[in-house]
Amino acid sequence: GEDVEQSLFLSVREGDSSVINCTYTDSSSTYLYWYKQEPGAGLQLLTYIFSNMDMKQDQRLTVLLNKKDKHLSLRIADTQTGDSAIYFCAETVNYGGATNKLIFGTGTLLAVQP
Amino acid sequence: EAQVTQNPRYLITVTGKKLTVTCSQNMNHEYMSWYRQDPGLGLRQIYYSMNVEVTDKGDVPEGYKVSRKEKRNFPLILESPSPNQTSLYFCASSAVSWNTGELFFGEGSRLTVL
Numbered sequence: 592g593e594d595v596e597q598s599l600f601l602s603v604r605e606g607d608s609s610v611i612n613c614t615y616t617d618s619s620s621t622y623l624y625w626y627k628q629e630p631g632a633g634l635q636l637l638t639y640i641f642s643n644m645d646m647k648q649d650q651r652l653t654v655l656l657n658k659k660d661k662h663l664s665l666r667i668a669d670t671q672t673g674d675s676a677i678y679f680c681a682e683t684v685n686y687g688g689a690t691n692k693l694i695f696g697t698g699t700l701l702a703v704q705p
Numbered sequence: 706e707a708q709v710t711q712n713p714r715y716l717i718t719v720t721g722k723k724l725t726v727t728c729s730q731n732m733n734h735e736y737m738s739w740y741r742q743d744p745g746l747g748l749r750q751i752y753y754s755m756n757v758e759v760t761d762k763g764d765v766p767e768g769y770k771v772s773r774k775e776k777r778n779f780p781l782i783l784e785s786p787s788p789n790q791t792s793l794y795f796c797a798s799s800a801v802s803w804n805t806g807e808l809f810f811g812e813g814s815r816l817t818v819l
Contacts, residue, residue, distance in 0.1 A: 599745070624807075633709075633795055633810030634748075679747065693808065695740075697747040 595696035597680055602702045609667040611699045613680030616661060620682040623656060625665045628677040628698070637665075637678075667701075675703045707732045711796050711811035718786055719819050726781045726814045728796030736799040737779040738763070738808070739771065741792040748795065754779055786818040 594616045603609045615623070621642050626634040640647045640654045640663075647654045653666040667674055680696040709730045718724055730737065738753035740763075750763030754773040768790055770782040779798075783790060793815050797808040 595747075631812075633812045634797075634808070635810070636807055639807070692750070695748040697745060 595680055595682055595694050597678075597696040597699045599697065600700045600702070602704060603670050604704050605670060605672055607670055609665075609670045609674070609701055609703075611665045611667075611678050611680075611701065613663040613665075613696055614661055615663065615680070615682045615694075615696075617682060617684045617694070618658075618661065620684060622683040623654075623663050624681040624683075624693075625652075625654065626679040626681060626695075628679065630676070634679060670701075670703050672703045672705055675701055677701070707809070709796055709798055709809050709811040711794075711814045713814060714812065715815050717817045717819065720787055721785050724783050724786060724816075726783075726794055726796075726816070728779045728781065728811060729777050730779075730796075730798040730809070731777065732798060732800065732809065733776065734798035734800050734809070735776070736801070737773065738797050738799075739769070739779070739781045740795045740797065741765065742795060742813075743792050751781065751794075783816075786816075788818045790816065791818045792816060 597613050622639050624639040625637045627637045628634045638649050640656050651668045655664045677698040677700050679698045682694050684692050712727045735756050739751040740748040742748050749765045751769050752771040754760045757776050760771050793813050795813050796811040799808050
């Protein structure tokens with residue numbers, strides 16, 4: 592079955608770069624996503640990458656995709672205290688036709704120390 | 706303002722007392738879904754709906770019911786809640802069924818069943 596794994600916790604100092612990693616099992620994934628969950632709030636889409644891309648950059652965020660190793664990472668440059676949150680990796684799996692399913696990882700808690 | 710609204714945000718109830726968590730979106734989205742979030746398990750899908758009167762089970766549907774009589778509303782019903790349904794619940798919606806990764810989330814409903 593499909594599975595998406597992430598490490599549970601990452602601590603960095605303000606101003607450093609953060610790298611959050613994710614591994615997935617389904618090679619047919621079309622899109623891979625990063626969501627951010629701030630305390631007491633719902634998830635918010637941060638960025639996504641199509642499976643035929645290797646990299647996507649969006650301001651301080653860089654997404655790297657290694658399809659061979661089924662590894663996805665999110666790099667946050669110049670990490671700020673406001674980046675403290677839980678980050679979820681997710682993949683879209685197609686079961687045929689119009690039915691897609693979104694599989695979430697367990698989430699990585701990013702703690703930014705001032 | 707585009708949003709997904711859930712009610713109640715917090716609820717403490719007792720075993721066996723039926724309850725409904727409402728979800729409403731004002732974006733005319735076709736796709737809606739319910740997730741539960743538990744520590745160490747990430748988000749797991751309970752039920753989803755591709756459109757009005759079209760619903761289907763997710764990964765953990767046992768003990769839950771849903772309905773989709775109108776496009777904007779997707780209530781989650783717990784007919785006889787049990788303590789293992791104590792969790793944080795999220796409703797989400799998406800504009801297009803084929804790419805269900807770009808989800809808009811509600812702020813969550815924290816349910817405690819005693």
